[in-house]
Amino acid sequence: MTDNQALLAIEGVRFFGEMAASVSHEIKNVLAIINENAGLLQDMLGMHEKGMPLSPERLSRLAQSIARQVSRGDGIVKGMNRFAHSADDAKEKVDVGALVQFMTRLAGRLIGMQGQPPHIQTPEEALTVTINRFFLENLVWRCLCQAMAACPADKAVLICVEKTDSRAQIRFCGLDGTALDSTDGFPSSQDAAVAQLIEATLIMDNETGEICIILS
Template sequence: MRDDSPAMAIEGARFFGEISASISHEIKNVLAIINENAGLLQDMVMMIEKGMPLSPERLSGLAQSIVRQVNRGDRIVRDMNRFAHSADHPLETVNIGEVIHFVSVVAARLIAMKGNPPEIDVPAAPMTIVSNRFFLEDLVWTCLCRAMDARAPGRTVSIVAEKAGDTPRIRFCGLAEDFPAGGEVFPSPRETMVSGLLGVHLKADKEKGEIVIILS
C-alpha cells in the first residue's frame, strides 16, 4: 500500500498557509486603521492643548470607528481560531452547509480578489457526513477557486448543497461551457489527492457548466 502521508502533510501545510496568510493580512489592515485612528486622536489632544475647540461628535465618531475595528479584529481572530481547530480530528460529523459558509467567510479576502462572492444555497436542515473537516474545507476551497476562475462571462458562481437520492453532493455552478479549457486538467493532481483522501468523487458536467463533489 502506498504511503501518502508526506503528500498529505505538504498539502495540509499549503492550504493552512494560504488561508492563514490571507487572515493575517486582514488583521494587519485592522491594526493599520486603529493606528491611524490613534494618530487622529493624538492630533485632537494637541488641538485641545492649544485651546482649539473640538466638538464631541468628532470624538464620538473616532471612538466608534475604533470600536468597529476592534470588533472586526475579534471576529477575524475567532474565525482563524476556528479554522485552526478544523484539523483537530481525523474524522467527525460535519455539517456540509456549515463548511461551505465557513470557507466563504474565512477566505473572503481571497474570494474578493477573484470577483463577486458566490451565491450559497444549502438546506435549512443540517446535511451531515462523517469526514475530515480540514481536508473537506480544502477541497471546497479548491473547487471554488477553480469555479471562480472558469465562470462564464457575466455570471456569478453559486454553490449548492443537496442530495441526489441518498447521496450528498456539492455543486459549483456558473462555469463556462468550454470548461475545462485548453490543456487544463480536471481533476488536477491536488484535487485528485484530496478527494481520494476524503473518499469522495469529483466530476465536471460541461453541459450544465458545473463541478460536482459527490460525497459518497
Template sequence: MKDDSRAMAIEGARFFGEISASISHEIKNVLAIINENAGLLQDMVMMIEKGMPLSPERLSVLARSLTRQVNRGDRIVKDMNRFAHSADHSSESVDIGEVIQFICLLAARLIAMKGEPPRIEVPATPITADTNRFFLEDLVWTCLCRAMDARAPDQNICIVAEKAGNAPQIRFCGLAEDFLAREAGLPSPRETMVAGLLGVDLKTDSDKGEIVLIFP
C-alpha cells in the same frame, strides 16, 4: 502509504498557509486603521493642550471607528481560531452547508480579488457527512477557485449542497462549458489527491457547466 502521508502533510501545510496569509493581511489592515485613529487622537490631544476648541462629535466619531475595528479584529481572530480547530479530528460528522459558508466567509478577501462572491444554496435541514473537516474545507476552496476561474460570462458562481438519493453532494454551478472541456478545466492533482483522501467522487460535467463532489 508513506509517500501519500508526506503529500498530504505538504498539502495541508499549503492550504493552512494560504488561508492564514489572507487572514493575517486582514488583521494588518485592522491594525493600520487603529493606528491611524490613534494618530488622530493624538492630534486632538495636542489641539486641547493648545486651548483650541474640539467638538465632542469628533471624539464620538473616532470612538465609534475604533470600536468597529476592534469588533472586526475580534471577529477575524475568532474565525482564524475556528479554522485552526478544523484539524482537531481525523473524522467527524460535518455539516456540509456550514463548511461551504465558512470557507466563503474565511476567504472573502481572496474571493473578492477574483470577482463577485458565489451564491450559496443550502437546505434548511443540514446535510451531514462523516469526513475530515479540514481537508473538506481544502477541497471546497480548491474547487471554488477553479470554478471562479471558469466563470461563464455574465454569470455568477453558485454552490449548492444537496442530496442525490442518499448521497450528499456539492455542486459548483455557472461555469463556462468550453473551459471545462479544455485541459485547464480538469481536476488538478491537488483536488484529485484531497478527494481521494476523503473518498469523495470528483466529477466535471462540461454539458451542465458544473463541478460535482459526491460523498460516499
C-alpha cells in the same frame, strides 16, 4: 511515507498557509485603521492643548470606528481559530452547508480579489456527513477557486448543497464550459489524494458547466 501521504502533507501545509496569509493580511488592515484613528486622536489632543476645543461628535465618530474595527478583528481571529481547530480530528460530524458558508467567509478577501462572492443554496435541514473537516474545507476551496476562474465575469458562482439518495453533494454551477475545459492542472494529484482521503468523488462536467463533489 507513501506517495499519497506526501501529497496530503504538502497540500495540507499549502492550504493552511494560504488561509493564514489571507487572514493575517486582513488583521494587518484592521490594525492599520485603528492606528490611523489613534493618530487622528493624538492630533486632536495636540490641538486641544493649544487651546482649540475638542469636538464631541468627532470623538464619538473615532470611538465608533475603533470599536467597529475591534469587532471586525475579533471576528477574523475567531474564524482563524475555528479553521485551525478543523484539523483536530481525523473524522467528525460536519454540517456540509455550514462548512461551505464558513469557507466563503474565511476566504472573503481572496474571493473579492477574484470576482463576485458566490451565491449559496443549502437545504432547510442540516445535511451532515462524518468526514475529515480540514480536507473537505480544502477541497471546497480548490473547487471554488476553479469555479471562479471559469465563471463569466458578470456573474457569480452558484454553490448548491444537496442530498441525493444516501449521499451529499456540493455543486459549483453557472460556469463557462469552455473555460472549465481549459482549466490547467485541475484536478491535480494533490486534489485527487484529498478526494480519496475523504472518500469523495470529484466531477468536472464541461457540458453543464459544473464542478461537483459527491460525498459518501
